[in-house]
Structure formats: C-alpha cells, structure tokens
Amino acid sequence: MIQVQNVVKKLEKDFVLDDISLKINNGSIYGLLGSNGAGKTTLLKTIAGIMKQNEGAVELERKPVFENVELKERLVFIPDTLYFFSHYTVQQMANFYMDIYPKWNQERFEEMQQLLDLDTNRKIHRFSKGMQRQVAFWLALCAMPDYLILDEPFDGLDPVIRRKIKSWIIQDVAEREMTVLVSSHNLKEVEDICDAVGILHRGKLLLEKDLDELKSDLHKVQIAFKREMDSTIFDDLEILHQEKRGSVYICIIRGDYQQVEEIVEQFNPVVFDILPLTLEEIFIYEMEGVGYAIENILL
Numbered sequence: 404m405i406q407v408q409n410v411v412k413k414l415e416k417d418f419v420l421d422d423i424s425l426k427i428n429n430g431s432i433y434g435l436l437g438s439n440g441a442g443k444t445t446l447l448k449t450i451a452g453i454m455k456q457n458e459g460a461v462e463l464e465r466k467p468v469f470e471n472v473e474l475k476e477r478l479v480f481i482p483d484t485l486y487f488f489s490h491y492t493v494q495q496m497a498n499f500y501m502d503i504y505p506k507w508n509q510e511r512f513e514e515m516q517q518l519l520d521l522d523t524n525r526k527i528h529r530f531s532k533g534m535q536r537q538v539a540f541w542l543a544l545c546a547m548p549d550y551l552i553l554d555e556p557f558d559g560l561d562p563v564i565r566r567k568i569k570s571w572i573i574q575d576v577a578e579r580e581m582t583v584l585v586s587s588h589n590l591k592e593v594e595d596i597c598d599a600v601g602i603l604h605r606g607k608l609l610l611e612k613d614l615d616e617l618k619s620d621l622h623k624v625q626i627a628f629k630r631e632m633d634s635t636i637f638d639d640l641e642i643l644h645q646e647k648r649g650s651v652y653i654c655i656i657r658g659d660y661q662q663v664e665e666i667v668e669q670f671n672p673v674v675f676d677i678l679p680l681t682l683e684e685i686f687i688y689e690m691e692g693v694g695y696a697i698e699n700i701l702l
C-alpha cells in the first residue's frame with residue numbers, strides 16, 4: 404500500500420505540493436492527472452523516494468520510502484525523460500537491472516523480446532524515442548516490481564504497443580497484485596486502466612475518485628416525452644446537466660440507477676435509454692461540483 408500523508412514540498416520558494424494525502428491499495432492502478440506544472444512529477448519522485456518531502460509522510464507498507472533500499476528493490480520508476488547509461492546495449496542495461504532487482508525474471512525478458520522484436524545487442528540510444536520507451540517498460544516489467552511508478556508513460560508509443568504494454572501492466576496487477584501509480588495530462592490516456600483517479604492542480608489534490616463508484620453513481624440517459632418534459636422531474640432526480648436535441652433530452656443524472664429508472668418511468672417517457680458515459684464527461688461534472696472548469700485544468 405502507498406500512503407501519502409499531508410505532504411508538503413517546497414522547491415525554491417514555491418509550494419509545489421501543498422498538503423497532499425492519498426492512499427493506493429495493493430493491486431490497484433491510480434491515475435494522477437494534472438496539467439503542466441501541476442506537481443505530478445514532484446509527487447511521483449517523492450513517492451518513489453527520489454525526493455524528500457519537507458513535511459508529511461510518504462510510506463510504502465507503512466515504512467518511509469526515502470533512502471529505504473529494501474523498498475526500492477521492489478519499486479521501479481519510469482520517468483518522463485528516460486535515462487539509460489550512454490552507449491549501453493539493451494543486454495548491458497538488463498545486466499545492470501539484474502544486479503539491482505533481486506526478483507529479475509530472465510524468462511520473461513526473453514519472452515518479451517520475441518513480442519517486442521528489439522535487438523538486445525543494439526545500443527539503446529540508437530533506438531527511436533518510442534522504441535526506447537518500449538525498452539524502459541521491458542526492463543521495468545522484468546524487474547517484477549511490487550510498485551510501478553510511471554510518469555507520462557505512454558507518450559510516443561504507437562497504439563498497438565500501447566495496448567500491449569497496458570495489458571502486461573493489467574496482468575501483473577491482477578496476477579501478482581502489483582501496485583501502479585501513473586501520471587498523465589490526458590484522461591483518455593489512462594481511463595481504460597485506472598481503478599482510481601486523482602486530479603492535481605497547482606500542488607493541490609482537487610478531487611480523488613474510485614472509478615467504479617463514479618461510474619455507478621452518474622448516468623447519461625436520453626429521454627423523450629410525448630409533450631414537454633414535466634419540470635417536477637427535477638424534484639426527485641439530481642440532474643447535473645441536460646440538453647435538448649430535437650425532442651430528445653440528454654441528461655446526466657446522479658444516483659442509484661434503479662431508483663433513477665423508477666422515477667423516470669413514472670413520467671411515461673416514450674424513449675428512455677442509457678448511454679455510455681466517458682470518464683471525461685464524468686470529470687466535467689465532478690469538477691464543476693468543486694468549482695472548476697475541467698477545460699482549464701486538463702486536456
């Protein structure tokens with residue numbers, strides 16, 4: 404479990420992290436979202452034990468992570484700007500990882516080589532940007548980390564590789580309870596893998612949500628009535644947003660779906676369908692609830 408409690412980080416004179424608290428359970432994937440300069444990298448580096456917070460606590464399994472070698476042997480951080488030793492081949496870099504990470508899995512390394520089809524004897528700096536990112540994931544996953552911390556990890560990967568890497572991550576989360584923290588400035592990038600999402604803005608965590616809970620609590624429905632919509636429907640339903648397209652209303656409604664259905668049925672709709680709700684739409688309404696327009700914060 405990753406536990407961050409009231410963390411404050413100052414860089415020069417500025418508060419880059421301002422009283423951040425969050426908890427990530429084992430075997431779950433947490434998406435940390437925020438625009439440029441929100442503090443994502445700083446928070447990730449603090450959680451990875453690379454940077455030390457000025458105040459508060461950052462713990463893995465209830466132990467402080469900073470300068471904790473035993474915990475770091477079980478944690479891999481892939482930074483947004485990749486770092487490999489200059490002129491090292493993939494194999495030389497793998498040998499280095501083998502020395503550092505006790506749970507290095509050589510069988511997996513060879514299997515993944517077949518799937519990624521990258522030459523282990525080639526110098527990493529001669530690969531393209533996207534291929535270097537593939538190498539970073541390849542090495543990271545073969546280190547069999549219990550904690551995987553990823554800073555804007557999917558930039559520069561083509562859609563096929565992106566899907567492949569996401570499925571490897573999900574498999575490790577499901578099969579061996581790996582815990583993942585992934586940052587992004589783009590909701591769509593992470594919505595298919597995260598269990599929970601937090602939005603960081605100017606060093607503060609504005610909103611933190613479990614995605615299953617969120618999705619089961621908000622519904623997008625299209626409704627049409629023979630006549631105009633009866634305004635008393637608002638008395639019983641929490642309608643966060645509505646728009647009219649022809650004679651059809653598209654509504655975002657909060658609440659238990661069965662109850663919503665029962666209430667709407669009382670008004671005898673001629674059309675009543677549930678529509679898929681994207682994470683982006685959910686966040687638009689949730690962020691409005693805490694007084695922010697999401698377009699000013701995220702892509």
Ligand SMILES: Nc1ncnc2c1ncn2[C@@H]1O[C@H](COP(=O)(O)OP(=O)(O)OP(=O)(O)O)[C@@H](O)[C@H]1O
Nearest residue numbers: 414415419437438439440441442443444445446588
């Ligand atoms: N070494 C540093 N010294 C001083 N200020 C810094 C330093 N590194 C980052 N900052 C400041 O901290 C704030 C947060 O930066 P950080 O890199 O954590 O944001 P981010 O959310 O990862 O941004 P991006 O999406 O652009 O990578 C920014 O205002 C930045 O200017």
